[in-house]
Amino acid sequence: MLTRRIIPCLDIHNRKVTKGVKFQNNIELGDPVEMAARYYEDGCDELVFYDITASAERRPIDIDMVREVARAVRIPFAVGGGISGLPDMERVLLAGAEKISVNSLAVKKPEMISEGSRAFGAQCIVLGMDPLAVPDNPRFPSGYEITVRGFREHTGIDAIEWASKAVDLGVGEIVVNSVDADGTRAGFSIPLTRLIADAVPVPVVASGGAGNPQHLVDVFEQAHADAAIIAGMIHTGDYTVSGIKQELVKAGIPIRQKW
């Protein structure tokens, strides 16, 4: 049986892992390579790194960091932030990442998805999306609007419309990061995750709001998520990857238990 994946997310700023709420008040948490190695040893199934300022600063991603992570872990990892086209994608993949996560720039330049998918395969191209709840607005039939640039800009694009278009363009996976739940540690947005997971044929990763193991149980059982991203709850030391996995196993979720 295919197991559900637990994916620690490391937000990178100035070569350090940081954590803020809704992309603000960032505090430094540690060295990305050391933290990646620790989570790998503790049984995480995959990792994701977002260079959270690369895009805003219009600079390429930190390739040396990607290379070091690739030496330190033997599991797949995705890299996002500041990816603006095929040359950036190729650099990240050749440095040893398995997947490229595109977000804001793909909204402006959707052909980036199809170009990347044709060149490297759909399995390499992950769409990160940051939907914001906008209930009862006829412009957004799904009830969610896509935001970009760290939730700062509205796009006027409906979340389901964008997810479906991205699948047609060739993404192999979608990370659904709830703007409303991000950083709250109060649980994933179940309605949003389920809405996207049930609408697209590719795997969906739930993101934003994980605060305890029950939140992961809920998003796997109720929202059909294929994977879940965790951040603050492990970065602060309140929980460990292996501890979370034990709780999920007890709840009957299929989880990789030996590594």
Added chain:
Amino acid sequence: MIAIIDYKAGNLTSVKLAFETLGVTADITSTPETIRRAQRVVFPGVGAAAAAMRNLHALELIPTIQAVVQSKTPFLGICLGTQIILDHSEEDGGVETLSLIPGNVIRFAPSNPHDKVPHMGWNRVQATQDHPMLSNIDDQSEFYFVHSYYPVPTNAQHTFAQTHYADATFAAALGHENIFATQFHPEKSGRIGLQLLQNFITWNP
């Protein structure tokens, strides 16, 4: 020396890094001479079958691969590399492939819409026959998969391990003489994947 065949089908860095972790040098190469001289050959790949076959033709690597297989050099296929050692893939409207082991490659057709394609993530692998490449690996160990098509060897004797996904029980590992080939990615499957690559380093078919 281990040669990792580079035919412009995906990223080979993690295969090379995995062998480096084991203290073994592996060269990523498209040069037929280097591949023929290698003690062991890895045939990886991700992406689409038709493009892969076009690249193999353009790089004139098909006779090299045939020679390596005939010379009894240990030969490890991974993912797309595994699929194209069979006869035919239904990807891209149908592609004739290398025919090193008889069989076909077909697409997942899940009846449950929650079974997503690609099959992406860690899934259990059940050995169906003993093989030196599977030694020191517990049955039902999980390996990392990412693929939309899966191999169907014609003869059951060529299947060494199986995995279940989306209404299909498919061959996760194939073997024939000096060929061993996995649908999963041992180079991304943590310590258990490294054990399989370690087995390859010492395998004498």
